[in-house]
Amino acid sequence: MFAYYLELALRSLKRNRALTALMVLAIALGIGASMTTLTVLHVLSGDPLPGSSGTLYYPQIDPRDNSGQLPGAEPPEQVTLIDGLNLLHAGRADRQALMTGGSVPIQPDSVVVDPFYVESRYTTADFFPMFGTRFSYGRGWNAADDEAKAREVVINGELNQRLFGGADSVGRNLRIADASFRIVGVLDDWAPNPHFYDLNTGSYGRAEQVFVPLQTALDLKMEHNGSNDCWGRGAGGVGRIYPSESCVWLQFWAQLDSPAKAADYKQFLVHYSQEQKALGRFAKAPNVRLRNMMQWLAHERVVPDDVRLQTGLAFGFLLVCLVNTVGLMLAKFMRRAGDLGVRRALGASKRALFGQLLIESGVVGVVGGAGGLLLAGLGLWVVRQRPSSYAALAHLDATMLLTTFVLALGSTLLAGMLPAWRACQVPPALQLKSN
Amino acid sequence: MQIRPILAALRRHRMATVLIALEIALACAVLCNACFLIAGRIDAIQVDSGVDEASLATVQLAGYENAHAVDLNARVLAGLGSIAGVQSVSLLNSIPFGARRGTAGITTDMAGKHFGGVVEFYVGGPGSLSALGTRLVAGRNPQPDDFRPFTALMPDDASVQVTRALAEHLWPGADPLGKEFWLDKSHFRVVGVIDHLVRPDPGGWPGDSRDWSVFVPAQSSVYLSGSYLLRAAPTDLPRVLRDARAAIAKIAPDAVLDQDGTQTLGDLRTRSFQKDRAMIGMLVGVIVALLLVTALGIVGLASFWVAQRRRQIGIRRAIGATRRDILHYFQTENFLIVSFGIVLGMVLAYALNLLLMTHYELPRLPLVYLPIGAAALWLLGQLAVLGPALRAAAVPPVVATRSV
Numbered sequence: 001m002f003a004y005y006l007e008l009a010l011r012s013l014k015r016n017r018a019l020t021a022l023m024v025l026a027i028a029l030g031i032g033a034s035m036t037t038l039t040v041l042h043v044l045s046g047d048p049l050p051g052s053s054g055t056l057y058y059p060q061i062d063p064r065d066n067s068g069q070l071p072g073a074e075p076p077e078q079v080t081l082i083d084g085l086n087l088l089h090a091g092r093a094d095r096q097a098l099m100t101g102g103s104v105p106i107q108p109d110s111v112v113v114d115p116f117y118v119e120s121r122y123t124t125a126d127f128f129p130m131f132g133t134r135f136s137y138g139r140g141w142n143a144a145d146d147e148a149k150a151r152e153v154v155i156n157g158e159l160n161q162r163l164f165g166g167a168d169s170v171g172r173n174l175r176i177a178d179a180s181f182r183i184v185g186v187l188d189d190w191a192p193n194p195h196f197y198d199l200n201t202g203s204y205g206r207a208e209q210v211f212v213p214l215q216t217a218l219d220l221k222m223e224h225n226g227s228n229d230c231w232g233r234g235a236g237g238v239g240r241i242y243p244s245e246s247c248v249w250l251q252f253w254a255q256l257d258s259p260a261k262a263a264d265y266k267q268f269l270v271h272y273s274q275e276q277k278a279l280g281r282f283a284k285a286p287n288v289r290l291r292n293m294m295q296w297l298a299h300e301r302v303v304p305d306d307v308r309l310q311t312g313l314a315f316g317f318l319l320v321c322l323v324n325t326v327g328l329m330l331a332k333f334m335r336r337a338g339d340l341g342v343r344r345a346l347g348a349s350k351r352a353l354f355g356q357l358l359i360e361s362g363v364v365g366v367v368g369g370a371g372g373l374l375l376a377g378l379g380l381w382v383v384r385q386r387p388s389s390y391a392a393l394a395h396l397d398a399t400m401l402l403t404t405f406v407l408a409l410g411s412t413l414l415a416g417m418l419p420a421w422r423a424c425q426v427p428p429a430l431q432l433k434s435n
Numbered sequence: 436m437q438i439r440p441i442l443a444a445l446r447r448h449r450m451a452t453v454l455i456a457l458e459i460a461l462a463c464a465v466l467c468n469a470c471f472l473i474a475g476r477i478d479a480i481q482v483d484s485g486v487d488e489a490s491l492a493t494v495q496l497a498g499y500e501n502a503h504a505v506d507l508n509a510r511v512l513a514g515l516g517s518i519a520g521v522q523s524v525s526l527l528n529s530i531p532f533g534a535r536r537g538t539a540g541i542t543t544d545m546a547g548k549h550f551g552g553v554v555e556f557y558v559g560g561p562g563s564l565s566a567l568g569t570r571l572v573a574g575r576n577p578q579p580d581d582f583r584p585f586t587a588l589m590p591d592d593a594s595v596q597v598t599r600a601l602a603e604h605l606w607p608g609a610d611p612l613g614k615e616f617w618l619d620k621s622h623f624r625v626v627g628v629i630d631h632l633v634r635p636d637p638g639g640w641p642g643d644s645r646d647w648s649v650f651v652p653a654q655s656s657v658y659l660s661g662s663y664l665l666r667a668a669p670t671d672l673p674r675v676l677r678d679a680r681a682a683i684a685k686i687a688p689d690a691v692l693d694q695d696g697t698q699t700l701g702d703l704r705t706r707s708f709q710k711d712r713a714m715i716g717m718l719v720g721v722i723v724a725l726l727l728v729t730a731l732g733i734v735g736l737a738s739f740w741v742a743q744r745r746r747q748i749g750i751r752r753a754i755g756a757t758r759r760d761i762l763h764y765f766q767t768e769n770f771l772i773v774s775f776g777i778v779l780g781m782v783l784a785y786a787l788n789l790l791l792m793t794h795y796e797l798p799r800l801p802l803v804y805l806p807i808g809a810a811a812l813w814l815l816g817q818l819a820v821l822g823p824a825l826r827a828a829a830v831p832p833v834v835a836t837r838s839v
Contacts, residue, residue: 026728105691177498328732
């Protein structure tokens with residue numbers, strides 16, 4: 001029966017080529033626009049570390065004084081050096097790392113290569129196992145190296161390619177910011193998107209090329225990049241001069257393997273705040289947050305507003321296209337009221353007619369969806385040509401491919417429902433009589 | 436033209452009429468809001484920087500020792516100044532559309548109780564304000580002894596120039612000259628008002644706050660180093676910047692040239708509005724596609740109605756209606772349906788605007804967009820229906836005598 005209905009549908013669609021083309025075009029345009037923007041949104045709001053993101057937490061505490069603050073305000077988005085080190089040394093989480101961003105000059109031995117700047121991350125040892133970084137060669141450093149201010153460095157694949165042609169460079173020396181470092185590890189192309197662990201240095205398409213132990217970087221007064229926020233007498237300290245203890249400029253991440261541990265850790269943060277208040281460092285009542293990675297990304301509104309806005313607009317457009325299709329389909333089905341009347345008179349049930357008409361709209365949906373897919377491919381190509389930081393990420397994946405067809409078919413069937421129902425109401429006798 | 440028979444006919448095609456009206460309404464809502472968004476972006480792109488962008492470029496250096504900063508400044512100012520075609524070289528910490536190094540919150544009292552807003556401090560060496568080419572509207576420009584040495588992030592006491600927008604914000608209606616404000620413990624006294632001086636990042640600030648800038652005169656220091664403003668004739672500027680890039684290696688071998696930050700102000704401006712331009716492109720695309728789909732939908736449905744009513748048209752023609760009457764009938768019908776749609780669409784446009792306002796920092800939709808959107812859709816409807824209506828008018832009276 002399905003094959004017969006399909007044949008009828010195709011025949012009917014062929015009879016009105018212009019109208020069919022119009023419906024297919026409308027669906028294709030609507031689907032193309034909404035899938036392009038939805039794919040960008042999907043890519044940008046994706047999970048940077050699938051599998052482990054649920055156990056990674058971003059603790060926040062509030063060391064600020066009381067000046068100019070509203071009660072109930074969010075604690076600062078970063079930690080001070082002293083609090084960061086206290087939390088790190090407390091070691092209450094399964095893993096924890098204190099870090100901040102910067103940029104450093106790489107000074108190759110060879111005279112033919114000019115010194116150049118790369119983005120760097122100054123971090124403690126757990127960064128690598130906690131975030132599951134993948135190494136091409138070697139490994140990260142350990143906690144003892146942190147305390148010893150070891151002159152050890154991990155570089156990424158891109159820098160290794162540039163300096164050593166991609167060879168195993170572990171054990172070789174590298175001059176960074178006028179100091180000699182020993183390379184202990186080379187990462188592969190590890191670059192989580194979004195750049196969740198420090199959103200101040202750009203959210204997408206960023207990867208540091210050099211990783212230096214935090215204490216070493218502090219010791220050498222390496223240049224800091226990113227945001228810092230100071231208050232009270234600690235104000236002052238930007239760029240090359242390190243901010244004092246009343247400035248937040250570091251990120252602290254903790255790995256907590258179970259929800260129970262997370263609850264305990266939150267209690268620990270409250271206790272820590274009370275203790276610091278008792279010591280006279282903190283002025284406020286404990287004001288702590290413990291968000292996991294995806295909650296943190298949502299809280300920070302990491303997906304650009306423009307992308308959300310575009311997605312909303314595209315779906316608005318799809319809605320217009322669908323209403324348009326409903327109208328055209330209604331016109332098409334009502335035009336065939338005569339045919340339908342004959343079929344009803346010959347014994348076809350309303351249900352059979354309804355099914356037949358829905359198959360016809362389904363065919364429009366499938367063809368429109370295919371066209372929409374082509375347009376989405378074109379749209380994503382256009383997005384990739386744009387200068388935005390996330391341009392290179394805009395690709396269709398299997399999920400979005402499937403979503404496209406489900407969306408196209410689902411929405412057209414929905415659009416076909418009303419006209420089909422209306423057309424089925426045709427009284428058989430009346431139509432036979434009037435013609 | 437009789438409207439009553441048209442309404443009676445539409446009542447017999449209630450569902451199709453409602454669908455077209457709904458489509459028009461949705462299109463109206465999206466169209467008004469998209470146009471409003473475009474206007475906002477265009478307004479952002481066309482911000483008046485208040486400086487001679489075409490004559491200015493910046494050179495950005497990094498990676499030198501703090502102890503050598505003042506010496507480096509002296510070498511760079513002398514070295515770049517000797518390049519043929521350079522009219523002036525000066526120190527400036529923040530650069531319009533470029534580096535942002537002086538964003539801070541100020542207070543209008545010493546105790547720090549009255550918050551004045553977050554402003555941009557342009558800390559500049561001698562010659563930098565005149566090189567920018569800002570226009571003084573009151574008070575005076577910096578005098579040579581206004582440029583004082585300083586040893587902290589900001590000079591702790593300075594005579595400054597503020598923009599008119601900032602003066603109006605801090606002291607509405609009052610004469611800003613002689614007024615004072617504080618940044619933590621640093622004290623500033625207003626001696627001049629300039630017409631415009633845009634922030635380095637105007638895109639992130641609403642309305643007039645894009646222009647909340649302060650010019651602080653200061654001497655070369657570790658806190659004012661590595662950021663230079665070059666002025667040259669617009670025709671010379673690209674060549675001058677090329678020469679400057681090449682010269683830096685000799686003048687300052689101990690520093691690293693920030694390739695990305697070293698640009699003409701024109702290029703920096705273009706770059707800082709790239710996203711807005713992309714958004715405008717996307718919005719225009721949506722509008723064009725939307726109007727196209729809506730127009731085609733009207734054509735499709737109108738054609739169907741014309742085909743369906745051939746016999747009735749023939750009868751009307753046979754009993755005396757002119758072609759013009761038939762044409763007008765379809766045009767009026769379209770006008771009525773589009774009008775229903777527009778009425779609903781205005782409500783939807785406002786609802787959509789409210790929704791956008793709660794999720795994004797957008798102002799309220801000005802009323803003027805509604806008549807513009809309505810006129811556009813009326814015009815679109817009339818253009819779309821013209822083809823089918825002409826075909827209807829061409830139906831010969833003899834059709835009435837045939838039995839389809």
